Amino acid sequence: MNLLVLAFLSLALGFIFNLWGHPAKNEPIPLVDLKFTETNTARMSASDLIRTGGDTSGLECYACHDKKVAIKLKFDAENNVILPKEHEDIVMGHGSHKRNNNCFNCHDETNLELLQTRDGRQVKISESTQLCGSCHGPTYRDWEAGVHGRTSGYWKRDMGPIDRKGCASCHNPHSPPFPGRQPAPGPHALHPVTAPVTTHE
Ligand code: HEC
Ligand code: HEC
Ligand code: HEC
Numbered sequence: 001m002n003l004l005v006l007a008f009l010s011l012a013l014g015f016i017f018n019l020w021g022h023p024a025k026n027e028p029i030p031l032v033d034l035k036f037t038e039t040n041t042a043r044m045s046a047s048d049l050i051r052t053g054g055d056t057s058g059l060e061c062y063a064c065h066d067k068k069v070a071i072k073l074k075f076d077a078e079n080n081v082i083l084p085k086e087h088e089d090i091v092m093g094h095g096s097h098k099r100n101n102n103c104f105n106c107h108d109e110t111n112l113e114l115l116q117t118r119d120g121r122q123v124k125i126s127e128s129t130q131l132c133g134s135c136h137g138p139t140y141r142d143w144e145a146g147v148h149g150r151t152s153g154y155w156k157r158d159m160g161p162i163d164r165k166g167c168a169s170c171h172n173p174h175s176p177p178f179p180g181r182q183p184a185p186g187p188h189a190l191h192p193v194t195a196p197v198t199t200h201e
């Protein structure tokens with residue numbers, strides 16, 4: 001009996017005077033970079049810009065162009081559109097064989113500030129989804145059904161509207177392939193990883 005008391009007492013003293021040291025401190029777990037949780041779309045379309053009151057001066061074509069002078073497109077020997085320095089921010093790459101790089105497949109020749117759908121309707125630049133839909137029928141059908149793109153808002157329509165992002169909020173009309181997004185880092189392991197991690201890249 002006395003022996004047991006003694007044993008526990010010495011154990012207690014051992015802990016108090018910290019004979020065996022402390023366990024290693026846990027590494028602080030870094031927070032996930034907020035860019036991985038933000039809900040913005042990949043880009044701001046002209047329509048988003050107009051809606052949020054951004055700088056729309058680039059959409060005022062007739063600040064530079066003359067309404068009475070028809071534009072003649074210039075092409076190089078390989079049939080690429082030659083762009084003036086005023087438009088050097090535009091990189092054309094629509095379709096795998098530059099099939100859709102002609103400005104007037106989309107912009108209206110008679111009124112630059114409008115778009116023209118392939119079934120001949122003139123639509124505003126803020127209504128570009130109609131334009132895309134006139135060539136990309138199957139994707140547009142998916143988009144209308146909420147399968148392609150992104151829908152948020154209310155399921156129950158009498159409580160509020162739905163918000164469906166337009167094509168140009170994700171795809172750049174001039175070079176539409178989706179650039180992809182960096183994946184967020186994996187979860188933190190419970191125990192520190194000791195063996196080197198092999199990745200397959
Ligand atoms: C900052 C001035 C400026 C603005 C704003 C501007 N343009 Fe231009 N654009 C030019 C100049 C300069 C040229 C080259 C000369 C020309 O063809 O008239 C040009 C050329 C073009 C061309 C012919 C490209 C080629 O092959 O030569 C198209 C198409 C065009 N612009 C469309 C537009 C549209 C659509 C808008 C509005 C959404 C617009 N531009 C706004 C200055 C401007
Ligand atoms: C005049 C018809 C036409 C219009 C308008 C049009 N596209 Fe395209 N699009 C094409 C063609 C043609 C291709 C090339 C298909 C191919 O190369 O196989 C293409 C390809 C694409 C691709 C696939 C890119 C890739 O390389 O995988 C995307 C994404 C796309 N378009 C999005 C859009 C969006 C968004 C709009 C509206 C801003 C739009 N398109 C308007 C005809 C059009
Ligand atoms: C596939 C359709 C399509 C083609 C082809 C196209 N555009 Fe556009 N363009 C658009 C749409 C849609 C917008 C509105 C942009 C947005 O919503 O972000 C736009 C915007 C613009 C703008 C104003 C904003 C900006 O991005 O600078 C200019 C200028 C312009 N286009 C010029 C041209 C010229 C020049 C060509 C030919 C070399 C051309 N576009 C070819 C669909 C097209």
Ligand code: HEC
Pocket residue numbers: 041129132133136139140143148149150165166167168169170171178
């Ligand atoms: C919320 C973002 C978003 C919206 C809105 C959106 N797309 Fe896409 N789209 C994507 C992504 C992401 C891909 C897949 C890219 C990949 O697989 O590399 C894609 C792929 C595509 C492709 C390539 C072919 C395919 O199916 O892989 C086409 C064409 C296309 N979209 C057209 C459109 C059109 C037209 C609209 C509007 C009616 C639209 N997209 C709206 C994000 C969007």
